[in-house]
Amino acid sequence: AQSVAQPEDQVNVAEGNPLTVKCTYSVSGNPYLFWYVQYPNRGLQFLLKYITGDNLVKGSYGFEAEFNKSQTSFHLKKPSALVSDSALYFCAVRPTSGTYKYIFGTGTRLKVLA
Amino acid sequence: NAGVTQTPKFRVLKTGQSMTLLCAQDMNHEYMYWYRQDPGMGLRLIHYSVGEGTTAKGEVPDGYNVSRLKKQNFLLGLESAAPSQTSVYFCASSEAREQYFGPGTRLTVT
Numbered sequence: 001a002q003s004v005a006q007p008e009d010q011v012n013v014a015e016g017n018p019l020t021v022k023c024t025y026s027v028s029g030n031p032y033l034f035w036y037v038q039y040p041n042r043g044l045q046f047l048l049k050y051i052t053g054d055n056l057v058k059g060s061y062g063f064e065a066e067f068n069k070s071q072t073s074f075h076l077k078k079p080s081a082l083v084s085d086s087a088l089y090f091c092a093v094r095p096t097s098g099t100y101k102y103i104f105g106t107g108t109r110l111k112v113l114a
Numbered sequence: 115n116a117g118v119t120q121t122p123k124f125r126v127l128k129t130g131q132s133m134t135l136l137c138a139q140d141m142n143h144e145y146m147y148w149y150r151q152d153p154g155m156g157l158r159l160i161h162y163s164v165g166e167g168t169t170a171k172g173e174v175p176d177g178y179n180v181s182r183l184k185k186q187n188f189l190l191g192l193e194s195a196a197p198s199q200t201s202v203y204f205c206a207s208s209e210a211r212e213q214y215f216g217p218g219t220r221l222t223v224t
């Protein structure tokens with residue numbers, strides 16, 4: 001079965017330190033990969049995507065993600081965390097054949113400590 | 115350009131009552147989706163549509179029906195609400211790449 005795993009329910013990081021939120025997937029072919037952020041009582045907001053090309057993609061608010069095909073991973077990163085980055089982050093995958101459905105991870109809560 | 119809007123924002127129902135949630139998008143997207151979000155379970159797909167007049171079942175379709183009579187609107191119906199349908203409901207639209215989400219509807223069934 002196709003799946004997306006976010007192995008950490010919560011990640012704590014000190015303000016100013018680099019952050020990583022992990023995502024691995026089990027989807028056949030060359031799927032599209034996405035990161036979304038959700039602030040309290042809000043909908044999900046698109047952060048960045050990997051479709052094809054460079055393995056390092058840059059997105060909104062200084063976030064970037066690294067696609068690793070051999071490890072089937074798409075980890076979210078930021079060089080210097082801000083307290084305002086504290087939120088719930090979702091990784092999502094869309095297979096590129098046979099379906100228009102997206103597969104979401106269960107989310108990782110990022111807490112940036114001042 | 116409002117993006118994706120959802121109506122209503124909050125609703126409390128009694129068991130057995132029915133209601134319809136409305137999702138509207140102004141981006142001319144072909145694909146629309148209804149999800150529910152429950153603590154610790156991420157987003158689960160209820161139904162989706164790949165174009166006007168089409169609908170398909172997602173992961174958790176039981177107890178819900180949908181209609182896409184107009185391209186810009188996607189309606190989610192609960193025929194006979196149950197406490198297990200207490201959740202936050204999100205609508206999303208896309209053109210097969212990133213999805214755009216609405217602000218959500220918080221539904222409580224007592």
